[in-house]
Amino acid sequence: MLLNRRDFIRTGSVTSAGLILSPVLIQRCMAPDTSDQELADLYLGFQNPPMSAKPFVRWWWNGDRLTAEEILRELDVMKEAGIGGVEINPIKFPFGSDPVGYETLQWLSDEWIEMLKVALQGARERGIICDMIVGSGWPFGGEFLEKEEQTQMVTIETIDLEGGQQYQFQREELLLKVDPGIHSKNETVYRDLMMLRLMPETSDEFTEGIDLADQLQEENITLDVPPGRHVLYYVVKLTGYMAVINGAPGAAGPVLNHYNKPAAERYLNRLSAVLTEKIGPMGDHLRAMFCDSMELEGANWNDDLPEEFEKRRGYALLPYLPFVLKKVGHMGNPLEEDYGTKFPPTVADMLNRVRLDFYYTRLELFKERFIDVFNHWCHENGVQSRVQAYGRGMHPMETSMDIDIPECETWLRPGIGGELPDRGSQGRAYWMINKFVSSGARLAGKRLVSCEEITNTQMVFMATLERIKITGDQSNLSGVTHSILHGFNYSPPEAAYPGWVQYGTWYNERNPWWPYFKLWADYKTRLSWLFQNADMQSNVAILQPLTDLWLKHGPQRDPFPTHDYPDYQHNLWEAVHKNGDGCDYISEKILYAASYRSGRLVYGQRSYKILLIPETETMDMQTINALDAFSTAGGKVVFIGKKPSRSPHFVDYKARDKEVADAMAKLFENHSQNVILYQSPGDDLLGWYASLQQAIGHSPMVHIEKPDKQLSQVCYQAGETQIFFFVNSSLTKQISFRAQFYTERGRYPWIWDPESGEKYRYPGATGKKGMLIELAPAASRLIVFEKAREGEDYPSLAGQAEGKEITGPWRMNLSHVNGRKRQITLRRLVDFQKDYRLKTFAGEAVYEKEIQVDDPGAHTVISLGNVQGVSELAINGKNIGVRWYGHHIYDISGSLVKGNNSLSIKLTTIAGNYLKSLKDNQTAQRWTSNQPYFPVGMMGPVELF
Numbered sequence: 001m002l003l004n005r006r007d008f009i010r011t012g013s014v015t016s017a018g019l020i021l022s023p024v025l026i027q028r029c030m031a032p033d034t035s036d037q038e039l040a041d042l043y044l045g046f047q048n049p050p051m052s053a054k055p056f057v058r059w060w061w062n063g064d065r066l067t068a069e070e071i072l073r074e075l076d077v078m079k080e081a082g083i084g085g086v087e088i089n090p091i092k093f094p095f096g097s098d099p100v101g102y103e104t105l106q107w108l109s110d111e112w113i114e115m116l117k118v119a120l121q122g123a124r125e126r127g128i129i130c131d132m133i134v135g136s137g138w139p140f141g142g143e144f145l146e147k148e149e150q151t152q153m154v155t156i157e158t159i160d161l162e163g164g165q166q167y168q169f170q171r172e173e174l175l176l177k178v179d180p181g182i183h184s185k186n187e188t189v190y191r192d193l194m195m196l197r198l199m200p201e202t203s204d205e206f207t208e209g210i211d212l213a214d215q216l217q218e219e220n221i222t223l224d225v226p227p228g229r230h231v232l233y234y235v236v237k238l239t240g241y242m243a244v245i246n247g248a249p250g251a252a253g254p255v256l257n258h259y260n261k262p263a264a265e266r267y268l269n270r271l272s273a274v275l276t277e278k279i280g281p282m283g284d285h286l287r288a289m290f291c292d293s294m295e296l297e298g299a300n301w302n303d304d305l306p307e308e309f310e311k312r313r314g315y316a317l318l319p320y321l322p323f324v325l326k327k328v329g330h331m332g333n334p335l336e337e338d339y340g341t342k343f344p345p346t347v348a349d350m351l352n353r354v355r356l357d358f359y360y361t362r363l364e365l366f367k368e369r370f371i372d373v374f375n376h377w378c379h380e381n382g383v384q385s386r387v388q389a390y391g392r393g394m395h396p397m398e399t400s401m402d403i404d405i406p407e408c409e410t411w412l413r414p415g416i417g418g419e420l421p422d423r424g425s426q427g428r429a430y431w432m433i434n435k436f437v438s439s440g441a442r443l444a445g446k447r448l449v450s451c452e453e454i455t456n457t458q459m460v461f462m463a464t465l466e467r468i469k470i471t472g473d474q475s476n477l478s479g480v481t482h483s484i485l486h487g488f489n490y491s492p493p494e495a496a497y498p499g500w501v502q503y504g505t506w507y508n509e510r511n512p513w514w515p516y517f518k519l520w521a522d523y524k525t526r527l528s529w530l531f532q533n534a535d536m537q538s539n540v541a542i543l544q545p546l547t548d549l550w551l552k553h554g555p556q557r558d559p560f561p562t563h564d565y566p567d568y569q570h571n572l573w574e575a576v577h578k579n580g581d582g583c584d585y586i587s588e589k590i591l592y593a594a595s596y597r598s599g600r601l602v603y604g605q606r607s608y609k610i611l612l613i614p615e616t617e618t619m620d621m622q623t624i625n626a627l628d629a630f631s632t633a634g635g636k637v638v639f640i641g642k643k644p645s646r647s648p649h650f651v652d653y654k655a656r657d658k659e660v661a662d663a664m665a666k667l668f669e670n671h672s673q674n675v676i677l678y679q680s681p682g683d684d685l686l687g688w689y690a691s692l693q694q695a696i697g698h699s700p701m702v703h704i705e706k707p708d709k710q711l712s713q714v715c716y717q718a719g720e721t722q723i724f725f726f727v728n729s730s731l732t733k734q735i736s737f738r739a740q741f742y743t744e745r746g747r748y749p750w751i752w753d754p755e756s757g758e759k760y761r762y763p764g765a766t767g768k769k770g771m772l773i774e775l776a777p778a779a780s781r782l783i784v785f786e787k788a789r790e791g792e793d794y795p796s797l798a799g800q801a802e803g804k805e806i807t808g809p810w811r812m813n814l815s816h817v818n819g820r821k822r823q824i825t826l827r828r829l830v831d832f833q834k835d836y837r838l839k840t841f842a843g844e845a846v847y848e849k850e851i852q853v854d855d856p857g858a859h860t861v862i863s864l865g866n867v868q869g870v871s872e873l874a875i876n877g878k879n880i881g882v883r884w885y886g887h888h889i890y891d892i893s894g895s896l897v898k899g900n901n902s903l904s905i906k907l908t909t910i911a912g913n914y915l916k917s918l919k920d921n922q923t924a925q926r927w928t929s930n931q932p933y934f935p936v937g938m939m940g941p942v943e944l945f
Contacts, residue, residue, distance in 0.1 A: 035719075039786060042533060042718055047757040049529035051127050054084025055521055057507060058452070058487030062500040063093025064248050065102035066115040070492050072122045077509050078488060082521030085129035087290055087484060088119060090136040092246040094502045096922025100494050107136055107250030108271070113278045120285045131288045131386060134271065136251035137244040138292035142267070143253035147190060149263035150240035150254040152301040153332075154194065155180060156233055156325045158339045160201070163228040169221045178236040180328040182297040186243040186254045195235035196221070197322050200228060202342045206350060208319050209233070209341075231341055233322040242297050246502070258294075258393065259302035259362070261369035268377040276381070283382020288405055291374060294391035295557070298332030300362060308365060313357045314651050324355040326554070332392065333562050334554060352551045353650040359550055360649075366393040371402055378404070386450060390433050390558040396546070397585050400440030407450040407484070408437040409559055410475040412505060413458050417470050417731030417778065420709045422685040423567055427729070429471040430478040431559035432570045436544075438479025438536070439584040445604055447532050451480040456505040460927035461498065461912035462934045463505045465513055465520050465870060466731065466778050466885035472524055473727040473780050477577065477712050481531040483524055497817070498915060501923050506911075512817055512843050513908050516870050516884055519755065526754040527725070527782070534716035534723055537701060540576050540583040541601060541608040543591070544569065545616040547648050566615040566641070568681055575681075575689040576612075578712045580700030580739075584608070591626035599634030610636045610698060615680065619644035621656070624663045631671035636696055641680035643668070705738040705770065720744065722785045728775035734887075740770035747785040751794045754782055760794035776886040797861050797891055803943030804859070806851055806903070813846040814838075817911060829940040831868070832913070833933050842914035847905040847938060856896040864888035865940035870908040876901055888938075909936045 045053075057078060078086065090107055093099065105112040123130050134140050141150070157178050161167060175191040196212035215221045223232065240254040247253065257263050275282050282289070309317040317324075323341075326334035343351070371389065378385040384404035390396045400406035410429045420427040434451070441449045454471050456463060472483065488507050491499035498510055508514065545565060549556070553563035564570065576583040590603050600607040611630065616639065624644075627637050643664055647656035668675050678695065681688035686707045693700065701715050702724060710730040716723040722743055728735045741749070749762035749771065762771070762783065773781060810826045824837055826847070832838035838845075853859065864871055867888040873880040875895040883890070913933050915924035 036787070038719060039721055042530070042721070043752070043759065045529050045533065046526050046752060049525045051084035051129055053482070053529035053532060054082055054525045055453075055483040055485050055528075056085035056087060056129070056131070057083055057485045058089050058504075059086040059490065060487055060502045061088065061090045061248070061490045062097070062502055063099065064090050064105045064107060064112060064115075065093065065099055066105055066112070066490070067102070067492070068115065068118040070490070071115060071119050074488070074490060075119070075122045075126055075128060079126045079128060080518075081507075081514070082518040082525065083128070083485075083488075084525070085131065085287070086119075086123065086488070088116070088130060088132040089487070090133070090248040090251065091502055092137065092248055092252070094489075094500050094923065096926055097500045098496060100492065102492070104249055107248055108274050109250065110278075112250070113274070117279055120279065124285075129287050130285060131290050132286055133290045133292060134268070135244070135247070137247035139244065139255050139258070139294055139296055140251065140267070140291070141244045141247070141253060141255035142251045145240075145254050145256060145263075145267070147239060149257060149260060149266065150190075151242055151257045151296065151299045152259070152303075153180070153238045153241055153298045153328065154235060154301040154321075154325060155238065155298065155328050156235050156322055157327070158234075159232040161198075161223070161225050161230045161232055163225050163230055165225055167223045167225065169223070171219050171221055174221070174234055175236060178238065180238075180241070180298060180332075181330050182242060182328070183295075183331050184243045184245045184297065186240050188254070189241045190239040192237040192239070193234060194237050195233070195318075195322055197233040198223065198225065199231045199233060199341045201231055203347070204344055206343070206347045231339075233340065235322055235325065237301060242299070245295065255296065255299075257302060258296065258299065258370040259305070259365050261373055264370050264373045265377070268374065272377065272381050281382055286383050288384040288386040289378050289381075290407075291385075291387040293388050294393060295331060296391060296393060298328040299393065302365065302369075305361065305365070309358065309361045312361055312364065313649075317354075317358065320351060320354045323351050324358050331557055333557060350650065350653070353648065353653055355554070356547070356551055356648055357650055359555055362393060363395055367399065367402070371399060375402060375404070388452065390437065392555040392557060395587065396433055396436040396558050397440045398587055398589060400437045401444040404446075405448055405450045406437050406441045406446065407452060408434040408478070408480065409452040409455055410434065410471055410478070410480065412454045412456040412463055412467060412471045416467055416474075417729065420729065422681075422683060422709075423571060424564075425570055428570070429474040432561070433559040434475070434478035434480065435573050436558075436585055439586070442479070442536055442538070442584055443586065443590060443603055443606055447481060447535065449479055449481045450484055451475050451482065452486050453480070453483040454505045455486040455503075457503060459912075459931065460501070460504065461506055461915050461924070462910055462928075462931060464868070464910060465516060468505065469520055469523070469885050470729055470731070470778050472520070474729060476527060476531065476725065477714050477727055479536060479714070482528050496921070498911065498923060501927070510817070512911055513870050516882065516908065519882065519884055522757075523754045526752075526757060530723065530752070530782075531716055534718040534721075535605070536582065537715040537717055538582040538584040538606065539608060539701060540581050540610045540612060541586045542572060542576075542583055542612045542614070543587070543616070544585055545614060545618070546587075547618045548616060551618060551648070566680075568685060569614070571685055572612065572614060574712065575685045577714060578686055578704070578707045578709070579689050579693060580702040580704050580713070581693075582701060582715050583612075586611075588620065588623045591623055591630075594626065594630075596629045596633035596635065601630050601635055608635075610638060610696070612638050612640060614640040615642050616644050617642055618646050618648045619660060619664075620648055621659060621663060624660065624667060627675070628667055628671070631667070631674040635674060636698070637671075637675045638692065638696065639675070639677045641678075643677060699742060701742060703740040703742075703770070705740075708735050708737065711735050711737060711775070722747070724783045726773060726775065726781045726783070728777060728779050730777050732777055734774065734776050736772065736774045738770040738772050741785070743785050746787055748787070748789045750784050750786050750788070750791070752782045752784050754780075759784070759791075761789075761791040763793045763796070778885040797889060803863065803945045805940075806849065806942040806944065808849075811848040813848065814841060815844045815846075816841060817843045817914065829865075829938055829942070831939055832909075832936040838937065839933065840914050840917035841936070842909050842911040845907045845909065845937070847903075847907065849903045851901050851903055853896045853898060853901055856898055859896055859944040860891065860893045861945040862890050862892050863943050863945065864890075864905065864938055865942055867907070867938050868935040869910070869937065871938065872906040872908070874904040874906075905938060907938055910934060
């Protein structure tokens with residue numbers, strides 16, 4: 001990116017024309033006033049955060065090929081880099097890696113336990129906090145599970161048949177045909193034929209068809225098909241069909257059945273019995289036990305599910321089962337195929353309601369039989385539960401309320417830093433699930449929201465600290481307050497470059513930019529400390545139409561849904577925050593339990609003035625009654641696009657549909673000022689939400705004069721101290737905006753710098769135009785409102801508007817990661833991709849040049865222009881500083897002398913372009929063969945100002 005010459009001197013700066021002052025905060029937690037001492041303690045923690053606030057890492061114990069010496073060496077490497085904790089994570093040995101003579105230790109064996117002791121003791125001595133994953137890989141299981149403990153799926157297959165004929169089928173052939181194309185297949189799969197139903201190809205009403213239960217146990221099945229086209233439905237139960245993904249020996253094999261409470265208890269108790277016997281109480285060594293991604297690939301059954309369904313839903317499931325099941329494909333996603341009997345829309349609607357009841361029953365059983373069991377087991381053993389509590393078996397928001405440390409995930413992808421369309425996830429590091437998880441945490445009164453962060457499978461070896469920063473900042477915008485980095489690979493030094501690499505962004509001392517990693521880690525740590533000691537502010541609640549999503553498409557494989565409903569479901573919360581508000585997602589159960597007073601929906605310590613209900617068609621009477629109570633209390637209910645007109649469930653649905661329609665009409669009639677129907681958003685989601693704010697007379701927490709798709713904010717509060725965090729998510733765009741803050745009188749803005757731990761008074765006087773804030777690409781700004789008015793102003797760069805360009809040639813001293821050193825001459829600055837000598841370079845490239853200066857005082861700033869990598873500047877042998885994101889601009893006041901000056905710019909690169917060139921390196925090619933070469937180098941222009 002070419003720097004705007006007239007604007008660069010304001011890069012990262014802030015100027016102020018003042019604040020909008022109000023006697024009452026727009027949103028505050030129910031907390032006492034912050035004393036001067038409390039604010040001082042908050043700032044002291046910000047300056048010197050504890051280990052608990054530092055990033056943790058997922059420490060992959062690759063193949064459990066462990067030695068005590070290497071465990072301790074790696075703990076030292078991590079601590080020195082600013083890492084405060086590890087998640088001990090045994091995992092399968094990486095494909096294509098050379099074990100260099102190290103043997104695998106079986107999970108929970110005596111030898112493995114000895115290595116665990118070394119790790120726990122070594123971590124304690126270094127002040128490093130330890131979590132541990134349950135089992136190995138995900139979802140957990142093991143070779144030792146009995147058949148009845150293994151995961152179960154009930155699915156269907158269909159065969160189209162011509163009428164008036166007799167057919168014969170081999171039972172075994174029918175069973176083997178049911179082979180879902182899941183990602184992680186187990187070697188041994190048990191198949192049971194549960195149902196055989198013969199159905200007409202079309203039917204105007206619901207019928208169960210001809211039940212062929214008498215032939216279920218026959219090896220040869222004979223069918224006499226009546227005249228007309230028919231469909232044979234058969235239901236098969238698969239047991240043990242899924243293997244643990246990347247399980248290490250001892251915890252590989254079939255996945256546990258999470259719907260089987262005794263099986264879950266036995267698995268967990270087996271683990272805690274071994275650990276307690278060998279290392280003592282788990283809570284003496286571990287902070288939390290972790291449960292990774294619930295990618296259960298279609299698991300939906302336990303043998304007592306029909307009985308539980310009838311008990312909970314009031315009718316029998318089995319008559320409808322073949323018609324509510326779906327054929328299953330990759331990762332458990334339903335196959336998008338046209339099959340089975342064709343029913344009219346009225347019957348299809350009825351079956352969708354039964355299918356919804358089936359989902360609800362599974363949600364309840366999963367919570368009772370796994371989530372509650374896991375929590376109880378953790379607490380019984382003196383540790384906290386940490387879970388990625390989402391997927392088809394769980395409510396995406398409510399389940400996180402039950403977890404001690406709820407966790408989500410944020411991904412580094414090539415689009416990060418690029419365009420952010422109004423719809424979808426392009427350019428976003430977070431997923432929709434992040435906002436669900438963080439909302440559930442806040443509703444449950446939790447400040448610690450964990451995140452599997454910078455997860456990376458598309459840019460392995462290509463990640464830069466700048467992209468990592470944008471990814472981590474976006475994570476914070478979604479409500480995250482702590483990072484569990486993905487991840488640190490256990491890899492001994494003698495393993496061939498780049499070492500043992502399972503996944504991830506390659507946090508490793510062999511990464512060229514590793515010496516600078518601590519700059520980001522310190523920045524992230526201070527943000528985490530502050531956000532963990534304050535309360536995220538939300539004045540808007542969103543009731544997502546999950547029921548309609550499930551009726552239309554079924555529960556989704558979060559965080560990677562196949563279907564969206566509505567099409568802007570990922571983006572509504574973004575529009576709220578980008579227009580100066582804050583929001584939480586809530587659920588019907590929150591509405592049932594909430595109280596309503598003074599124009600607010602109140603749940604625990606959370607309260608909201610506005611409830612948004614997007615594109616909702618289906619609603620139950622209890623929810624409508626809660627909306628009536630909220631609007632009666634003066635709250636605003638905004639239905640977006642649609643009014644609900646139907647009930648969700650099967651029992652008495654016709655009568656309940658009419659009841660819902662009548663109740664909705666009364667709700668609008670009785671509360672015409674507070675209950676409104678607002679148009680669906682078009683192409684401009686940000687502008688649409690701004691118009692909504694104006695239409696309902698709503699003032700945000702901070703008014704952003706010209707919202708920008710790349711600009712967002714989140715607000716926290718510690719007592720009465722308001723904290724605003726602004727983020728520019730663009731790699732190339734500088735954003736300038738005015739912000740009017742609605743804060744208490746006697747509060748003044750300060751900049752708290754997460755990189756240095758210093759704080760500065762926000763420069764400028766007061767007025768009505770608001771603050772002018774300018775954010776360089778990838779930059780962020782932390783603004784804290786304090787009582788103190790006087791202090792040191794935030795330093796900003798100042799220089800003349802027109803620059804003097806420094807042109808080539810440049811000497812380049814190249815120190816390659818492979819040990820090779822050489823010197824070349826570069827006639828002009830280029831992207832390394834465009835120079836055959838540099839295209840596959842990785843390491844440190846030092847640009848050197850002598851420049852003549854007539855008037856040293858005339859030049860106080862140097863801009864390096866477009867830089868891809870970490871730059872470190874020295875002038876006349878004096879180190880000036882480091883830039884690892886945004887504009888690479890340096891204050892060089894007093895550094896130049898009259899006459900000759902030596903300029904030295906060290907550029908540290910990514911390793912990926914080099915690794916892509918290593919065609920015989922399996923680890924390198926596994927990750928880079930499908931990636932392009934990435935930009936590297938200092939492209940300039942280099943200018944003095």
